[in-house]
Amino acid sequence: MNSPVQLHPNNVRFHYRLPFGAEYLGNGRTSFRLWAPLAKTASVLIDGQRKVPMSPAGEGWFEVETECEARSQYRYVLMSQTDGEISVPDPASRSQAGDVHADSVVIDASAYEWQTLDWRGRPWHETVLYELHVGALGGFAGVLQRLPELAELGITAVELMPVAEFPGAYNWGYDGVLPYAPDASYGTPEQLKQLIDTAHGLGMMVFLDVVYNHFGPDGNYLNSYASPFFRTDTTTPWGETIDFRRPEVADFFAQNALYWLQEYRFDGLRLDAVHAIREQGWLHDLARKVRRAIEQEDADIGLSRRHVHLVLEHDDNAASLLDGGQGKPGEGDKYDAQWNDDGHHVLHVLLTGETGGYYSDYAVQPAEKLARCLREGFIYQGEPSPYRNNEVRGEPSAELPPTAFVLFLQNHDQIGNRAQGERLTTLAHPDALRAAQALLLLSPQIPxxxxxxxYGAxxxxxxxxxxxxxxxADAVRSGRRKEFSRFPEFSDPKALDALPDPNSFSTFMASIPEPVSPEEDKSAGQWMGWCYRLLLIRREAITPYLPGAVALDAQAIGLKAVYARWRLNNGTVLNICVNLGEQPxxxxxxxxxxxxxxxVLFDSGGVLDALAAGTLPAHSILVIREAAR
Incomplete structure (x- = not known):
C-alpha cells in the first residue's frame, strides 16, 4: 500500500507518492514517469534548458530519475507517432507555472507542516455542507478568511467546486484538464493545504468536487500521445468518453482520489456526474480502494479511525451504490450519499411554480412527490420519466437511511444553469423560502x-x-443561445441577445456574492439569525440521534403541504409539518x-396555536419531537 505518511521529529507531513508524474525524492533529485503509448521517444525538459531523455519502461511507459530541485519547471518533449514532436505539460502535474499550457512545477509535497495533527474528521451524520466557488470568494486565501464565520454559523463541512487546473483565470472548474494541480489563479498547493488545515482547527471538514467523467476542451493533450485514454464508440455530453476499461486510465483517477484525500487531507470527495462513466463497476472499485487505503493510513499513524466520505452526483438515482455512511471502516464498496436532485426539483416546483424542462417531471402532485422524497429518499425509483421520453429512471431507495441523501434548495448547477442565474431569493416568496430552508436544515437528510x-444573497x-x-469562447456562447432558444421566453432574438456572455469578466464579477454586515443589512441579519437558530437546533436535538434513524411515514396533507415522521435512534419521533402554499x-x-x-423544536410563528384552532398557516413549518415510548 502506498502510504502518504512521513514522520518527522516534531510533526507529521504528508506526501502521497504517485506511480507517475514528477516525484521529488529529496536531495535535489526527482523521478519522472509518463504513460505515452503513441510516443516513439520521450524526454523531460527542465527549466527550459536541460533536456533529459526518458527510458522506455514497457507498455507505453517512459521514466527517468535525474537531478532536479523542487520548484523547477518542466514539461515533456515527445516524438508522437501521429503529431511529430510535441511539448506538453505533465498530465499528473502537481502545480502549473501558469495556465494549462504552461510548464509544470516540481513540488516537494512534504514541505507543508501540518498544524492540526490530531484531526480525524467527523462522522457523516454530523455533516452540514456549504458549497462554494473558490474564485468567487477570493481564492484559497479568501476562503480561509471566511472559515471562522461559517464555523460559528454551524457549518461542519465546506465543499469546494473543482479546483483542478482549468483554462483561464475564472471558470466553474468543470473544464479542468490537469486533475492533480490546484488552479494557479486560486493560489499555491501550500495555500490550499493551509485552508484545509485551518478548517480542521475549527472543527470543519473540507470536501472537494472532482470530475472523472471528461476533460475540458482546452489544454488536454492526451490525444496526441495517449489516445487510448478515450473510447471511440461513445461520447459524453461534454466530450470524449474516458475509457475506464484500461488499467492505466482507471488507476490514473483512483490515484487522484487517494492523492487529494491523503496528501491534501480532504475529508471527502463529491464525484461529478458519474452516470457519464460507462464502467459503473469502477465506482465500486474506487470506494473499496479508498476505504482500504484510509484504514492502512490509520494503522501507519497509530491513531483512531479517520472519517473520509464519498458522495456522488448520479442522474440515474443509483441507490445500490449508497449506504448512508453506515459502512464499516476499511470495508465495503459503497458511497455515503448522493446529491438528491429529486428533492431539489420538487421543492423548486413548490416554491416557484416553474414546470418547464426537467421540472415537468415534478409538476403533477408535487406535495405527494415531496412526501416520497422525505419518506424514501428518491422520487424516481424505477418509474418512467416524462421529461426523458418515459425512460425508466432510478432504483428502489426506501431501505436506505435518510443520511444517504444530500438535500438542497440551491447549488451551482440549479442556479447557474438558468439563463439569468437567479437565486431563489428573487424567485420565491421569502416566507415560503424560509419555511423550506427550515425543512432542509431540520430533516434527517444531509443538508x-x-x-x-x-444570508439571502x-x-x-x-x-x-x-x-x-x-x-x-464563441462556441460556448452559441451553445448557451441554442440551449435557451427552445424556451418560449427566448423566442424573440432580442431576449437571446440579453443573455450574459459566459466569457466576459463582468459575468464572473456579477456572480460574486457581496459580503454583508448583519448589523448594517437588516435582511441579511434576519436570514443569518434564522439559519444560525436552525443549525443550533439540528446540532443539539437531531444530529446526535441520526445514526440508525428511519422514516416512519410522510404524506401530502394539501396541495403544497406535507407531514413527515422519523424515528431517531434514542426512540424519540421527529415530526415535521410544512405548508409552502400561499393559503392556510x-x-x-x-x-x-x-x-x-x-x-417543540421549531415553530415558524404561531403554528402550534393555529393548529389547535384547526389551521395550518401559509408558509409555515412546525417541528416537534415526541418522547420515546
Missing part, C-alpha cells in the same frame, strides 16, 4: 447550502468561463395532533 444562501450566479481561444390549510389536519409532552 447543503450554497454560498450566500445563509440576491446576486445571481452565472455560468462563466475565460477561454483565450475566441473560437472556443384547514382540511386533512386530523393527523396533526401534537402529543402531550412533546418538545
Amino acid at each position: 447543503m447550502l450554497f454560498m450566500g444562501e445563509e 440576491p446576486q445571481p450566479f452565472y455560468y462563466f468561463t475565460s477561454h483565450a481561444d475566441e473560437k472556443l 390549510l384547514r382540511e386533512s389536519l386530523e393527523t396533526l395532533v401534537v402529543p402531550a409532552g412533546a418538545d
